[in-house]
Amino acid sequence: MAPKVPPQPTLEQSSTAAEAGHGHAHEAPPKGLMRWLLTTNHKEIGSLYLIFSLVMFFIGGIFALVVRLELFQPGMQFVNPEFFNQMTTMHGLIMVFAAVMPAFTGLANWMIPLQIGAPDMALPRLNNFSFWLLPVAFGLLLSTLFMPGGGPNFGWTFYAPLSTTYAPPSTTFFILALHIAGISSILGAINIVATILNMRAPGMRMMDMPLFVWTWLITGFLLIAVMPVLAGVITMMLMDINFGTSFFNAAGGGDPVLFQHLFWFFGHPEVYIMILPAFGIVSAIIPAFARKRLFGYASMVYATAAIALLSFMVWGHHMFVVGMPLVGQLFFMYATMLIAVPTGVKVFNWIATLFQGSISFEPPMLFALAFVVLFTIGGFSGLMLAIAPADFQYHDTYFVVAHFHYVLVPGAIFAIMAGVYFWLPKWTGHYPHERLSQWHFWLSVIGVNLTFFPMHFSGLAGMPRRIPDYALQFADFNMVSSIGAFLFGFSQLLFVAVVIMCVRGGKKAPAAAWGDYADDLEWSVPSPAPLHTFETPPNYQRPAH
Amino acid sequence: MRTLLVWLAGGLSLVGSSQAALASGWNMPVGVTDLSREIYNLHMVIFWICVVIGVAVFGVMFYSLIRHRHSKGAKAANFHENTTVEVIWTAVPLLILVGMAIPATATLQKIYDPSDAELDVMVTGQQWRWRYEYLGEDVAFNSNMSTPRAQIRGDEERGENYLLEVDEPLVLPINRKVRFLFTSDDVIHAWWVPDFAVKQDTIPGFISENWVRINEPGIYRGQCAELCGVDHAYMPIVVHAMEEDDFETWLVERQEMAAEEALGVDREWEMDELMERGEGVYGSICASCHQVEGQGSPPAFPALAGNEQMLADIDWHKDTIINGVSGTAMPSFRTTLNPVELAAVITYTRNAWGNDTGDAVQPAEIAERLER
């Protein structure tokens, strides 16, 4: 008996259909809102992801500014501690799950089919579904702020039992929201992995793929591996809260530490999920503006895989002060220190690419260079945190806050912005406004360092994280941080201005917008990229240089 | 191996001492124990390693950015791999890391040796105070933040030790190995005193240990380091480290006080006495959730003023305070408060803010209830 499979258009069929000008099988595309609700086009879905993430970036940013406003000086001035805790929690959740992750997924949607010469993602309808889950998830999450008892107030790491027995009633909604966002991530990851493995242009082998595609392939596997763990742990919370189980309740025979093991088994790979695609973007931009081929392509791929592998065996370094056996402590310390090696390899490769290049400083390059410097600083503080005995002093202080903001803001977010500046000519057909982009860059760099560098000092001097009020010796550092945060926050409006101006007009960009060394397949299609590209698969040729 | 360790330790302390002067206010404190000094040295060594690598890496980078500019007509070279260089920059960091792991391991081994302790102190985290119990010495007390709320609101000028002062500091002897046993009654807290380099999570249902041997007498301050709810910022730690003789005197004093308090259980208490004592207990223990005027902050923390269930059922009221309500933020005060304090606070909550029941609950009755 033949299995019942829905009829699937082969590549030839779909390309001929498209060549015939939206052929017989397709109805006229819906207009207005329905067009965006129903779209299965990877470029449109990519844009939706990017716009969603930008909106969430501002919402999460406003939460951060509420936090920084309250911390401008000691004492409670503007909000109460209860609301402050909701702000820190929501800032973390929104930035991680609704800003950074969807931004990378958006870039993947736009660029991966273009970079591998595929007409679209492997599973276009699933793609649409993955995106539209996100507004639902985060609408639900944000609505908890208006519920009786307020929104989640237990930090983005939501340690039990603070997030179970002692949590506000809205926590069940928080769990549901995270479940929906998790499903969206898993589906998105499956789609990306399927696209990369199955839809490369004829002649393109794995080791020919651009690094953004490689890093996303590995990120996709990381997501598929760890999002179910997150789903598991929040389901256990759900049971504890609503159905009387005691997974994390010591009084019922449960184990609060189990929560942390599960959470960080998800959480540490999650950190790399937010940085690996950034490595891919930077590895595309640096060669383009150094006019020189990327140094050590193969070792970049290996290093990415090594980082991903190591990310599964270091979760315990988030738990050094929980109280582990000495062997466990040593295991996690050694494994964590080892991550410095492949990460170092990446940084060395970028610098070797720059060395003896012919370097120019267009906006994408500025952000990529700032990424290399500032991400490395975040890496150094990460290395310091890996030393378990020293971590007894650093743990849960502003030193940690400084560390992860250095890898996430001038790390992940600068890389996203670099990517946006890099690919805007491909998306819109125009170059971003040069002078305004430069202003955006310099104000962002100054703002970011003003915000996060003093946090190293306040942390070392002994300021714990997640406190709404602090002792007087931390006042100066906090004042500087707050000023920096407002500078950084408001300069992002320039980014919005640049993007809007670029969509509307500007200097026309040719197909190969950034010259000979930005030579992946996306630069072979016209700028702006038409709605349908690579309907006939291109014949992949290895670059000459 | 041993010589290598000694050599490394010597090198570390040299780097450490030259840096100590820079420390205050911007850097990790050197602290007042041998281990805190060792940790400080580890911190400085790894810091300087990062600085050296950073200078080298960024040096090459900025050299390239300046010398190999397109606008200055730089022509790009055409190399894109070099196995020798790649092996070097993989192997060198690996060696540096091994060099760093050895002293870190040695320090960790010392931290993990709580044997031969001369004094055991049980530290219990509670929302939002610390409870200290000198095991086998019959001394136990709660330590609450003593910074007035008026200073937090800004109605009063903030004192020098704003948010870092308590009503009852933990008192410890110097030059003795003190073992801590950490646990929690509710959520996870973390007990941290930077000068001791001791930070340990307190976890409900678990007991973890750590230890300290303080070298210098003094007053050392720290804070809870793990988000534990609304008043996370308001559960500081103050340790008063004393000469051994002074500590012994203090301990005897506290034991006598405890014995006196125990006698109070058996006598009849007047309403006024109970109310006065109860107001103090309520202020330091209950007010952070149920608020000074008993108005609570629903839905998490119900109002006590005019609470019908509480006023109608005195038995339920006693039971709630002694045993807590499982599945909510209301903890059990069975061990935190003694019978006098329990009786006083029950009496107070039944008679304050217009709850005029007239009930005076006697400590003896509570003591009997606790025995059951």
Next chain:
Amino acid sequence: MWGVIKSVLAAFLGVQKEQQRREDFEKGNPMAFILVGIIMALLFVGLIALVATWAAG
């Protein structure tokens, strides 16, 4: 077999001669590399655990 192990080791280190890499990708059997890779990864975890146990005394 030894060649596969050597290549996987080189991949763990992230350094490989271009010529050798090309050869592996053209002639090698992907399953063999993946299998050896997984086994070596497990060995690697075991090795760190062993060192940690030894250091813990």
